[in-house]
Amino acid sequence: MRVITVINLKGGVAKTTSAVNISDKLANEHGKKVLIIDNDKQGNASKMFGLHNYDHEGTAEVMADRYVDMHRVIQKTCYENIDIITANMNLLTANLKVMLDQARPQQTRFKKALQQVETEYDFCVIDNAPDINVSTINGLVAADDVLVPLTIDEFSIDGLAELKEQVDNTREDLNEKLNFLGCFVTQFEKSNEADVQGEDYIRALGYPLFETKIHRTPKMKQSTFAREPISIYSPRCRASRDYSELVNEYLEKVSDSDTEM
Ligand SMILES: Nc1ncnc2c1ncn2[C@@H]1O[C@H](COP(=O)(O)OP(=O)(O)OP(=O)(O)O)[C@@H](O)[C@H]1O
Ligand SMILES: [Mg+2]
Numbered sequence: 001m002r003v004i005t006v007i008n009l010k011g012g013v014a015k016t017t018s019a020v021n022i023s024d025k026l027a028n029e030h031g032k033k034v035l036i037i038d039n040d041k042q043g044n045a046s047k048m049f050g051l052h053n054y055d056h057e058g059t060a061e062v063m064a065d066r067y068v069d070m071h072r073v074i075q076k077t078c079y080e081n082i083d084i085i086t087a088n089m090n091l092l093t094a095n096l097k098v099m100l101d102q103a104r105p106q107q108t109r110f111k112k113a114l115q116q117v118e119t120e121y122d123f124c125v126i127d128n129a130p131d132i133n134v135s136t137i138n139g140l141v142a143a144d145d146v147l148v149p150l151t152i153d154e155f156s157i158d159g160l161a162e163l164k165e166q167v168d169n170t171r172e173d174l175n176e177k178l179n180f181l182g183c184f185v186t187q188f189e190k191s192n193e194a195d196v197q198g199e200d201y202i203r204a205l206g207y208p209l210f211e212t213k214i215h216r217t218p219k220m221k222q223s224t225f226a227r228e229p230i231s232i233y234s235p236r237c238r239a240s241r242d243y244s245e246l247v248n249e250y251l252e253k254v255s256d257s258d259t260e261m
Contacts, residue, residue, distance in 0.1 A: 001035075002254065003114065003124045005143040008150055009159035011130035014186035016044040017220060018149045018243075019127035024229035025247040027081035032122035035074065037062075037110070038087035039139050040129035046086035049077040050227055058086040060094035062113045063135055066104070070116040083121075095134050106134055107174055110142040132166055140170040140178060145254065148183040148207075149214075152198030160207060181253060184210040184246060212246040215239050 006019040019036065026032040038045040039059055046052040057073045062085060074083050098106050114124060126139040140146070146167055150156050164180060171178040183202060188195050202209050215238040223233035230240040 001121045003143045005126040005139040007128045014149045021243040023125045035121045035124045036084040037126045041091040043087045045127040060090035064094040110138040145181040149186045182208040185213040187216040188213040214242040
């Protein structure tokens with residue numbers, strides 16, 4: 001199982017949209033078995049699959065329960081190849097509980113729990129809150145690849161240096177295989193000069209950037225009301241094709257890095 005963490009300290013940059021649609025493309029175009037971890041107390045990824053509630057264990061229990069049974073926590077979605085661990089406000093309390101629990105390691109809980117299902121999935125995709133907290137650090141410790149969606153605006157690079165530093169520290173201290181694979185531009189508009197020039201700017205700052213950009217389309221917001229990945233809601237729209245290309249580019253990058261190893 002390869003673990004992807006989708007992260008940016010900034011809100012509203014399409015982390016959840018990207019985590020859901022990358023998972024959908026991996027599952028439904030490439031036939032991969034995917035586990036999504038909703039690692040945000042807002043529970044937006046859970047909502048996208050109609051599974052946001054307080055009746056079932058989820059990410060909070062993965063963080064806080066020593067003997068968590070992953071087969072009880074994981075839920076099926078309506079897509080055969082996509083399962084999910086859901087989140088709700090209980091994740092806030094669970095994270096506080098973990099911070100106070102000095103008795104066992106605080107940063108390796110996802111990693112340890114995922115070992116239970118290591119052979120059952122090809123990919124695990126983690127959707128994070130716009131924050132660095134103990135469960136986002138758990139995501140980094142469990143991950144192979146860091147993907148950073150970003151929108152181009154005056155504040156787009158705010159927090160990127162801190163995020164990169166956090167990734168570098170996690171690699172050094174806790175997870176030597178962690179790979180800052182790259183940023184990708186979301187909600188791109190060709191008519192917007194800032195979007196066009198912004199890419200060069202990000203590259204000039206030395207951050208790796210995917211060639212693929214995700215174009216802005218009104219269909220994306222509509223797809224959240226329909227609670228469907230864009231490939232189902234509007235298969236031929238530009239953003240759906242973009243997510244297909246992004247996943248192809250991702251798979252090429254990781255197969256290149258696998259051959260280098
Ligand atoms: N390509 C796109 N075109 C148009 N709208 C988009 C696109 N991608 C995302 N959006 C919209 O932008 C908004 C923010 O997206 P999303 O919730 O995925 O961001 P986020 O980074 O997960 O936010 P948060 O930090 O709150 O978790 C949503 O309304 C979403 O529908
Ligand atoms: Mg989100």
